[in-house]
Amino acid sequence: MEPAELRRAVEAARAIASELDLRTDDVIVVHNSDRVALRLAPCDVLARVAPAGRLAESEFEAEVARRLAGTDAPVAEVEPRAGTRVQVRDAFAVSLWTYYEPVGSGISPADYAGVLMRHHAALRRIDLAVPRFTDRIARALREVNDRERSPELPDSHRELLSGTLGELGAAVGVERAGDQLLHGEPHPGNVLGTKRGPLLVDLATCCRGPVEFDLAHAPEEVAEHYPGADHDLIHRCRALNWAMFSAWRWRRDDRMPDRERWRAEGLDRLRAALGRCGPG
Structure with a gap:
């Protein structure tokens, strides 16, 4: 603000x-x-x-x-x-x-994976009517494809974001067998080190999808400690996450402070993430 x-x-x-x-x-x-x-x-x-x-x-x-x-x-x-x-x-x-007073200098990858596993297990015990993660991708795609909503987005960037959100989003969204309730955005800013141990905040992003969508928000080392994670899917979800992040930063009414820097950062992170995805 x-x-x-x-x-x-x-x-x-x-x-x-x-x-x-x-x-x-x-x-x-x-x-x-x-x-x-x-x-x-x-x-x-x-x-x-x-x-x-x-x-x-x-x-x-x-x-x-x-x-x-x-x-x-x-x-x-x-x-x-x-x-x-x-x-x-x-x-x-x-x-x-x-309010939880932060403690410690960081959360280890193993502890980060542990808090996600506990959270996913707890989410499997409740029932909520929530959108699928692909709905969020579709919203971001609409922002990118509507020039009135994203008037400052250069054509080359628009093509990159539209292709990633449209084509990669469709490919990742096909499989539903592993879907469950997710946090939605468990990036490091939403995982607090406290006296009670790591705690997740910002629960408004809860959605349904594969656990890999959550893992793609965490530091890369975390997935090594999450049994059964599909690392190829994590790479693709990470690219989608940065594409969505970038789409929000180019919205006409985006309010994120220092958004010019984050516009460039988001696109750089997207290109790097796409480079780690397999062919196709």
């Missing part, structure tokens, strides 16, 4: 915390993108604030957390003093979560 919008998001979180008698003397920005994560102190609550147009997404995230409660899933929990209700204030959707 831009500075003016971020200030309004902070005030919306403060107001809701005050109504719940959660003392907030200070607000620390933990993450700033198209939505923000704010640490409220000293009550030690994490506020996730998104534009009100994404209310359904925020409510879905809280519902995933509620369904996973009691399954031993390694995920962040909704703040018990706030309940699972997402509140709207000044054009923002605000949900409150338990």
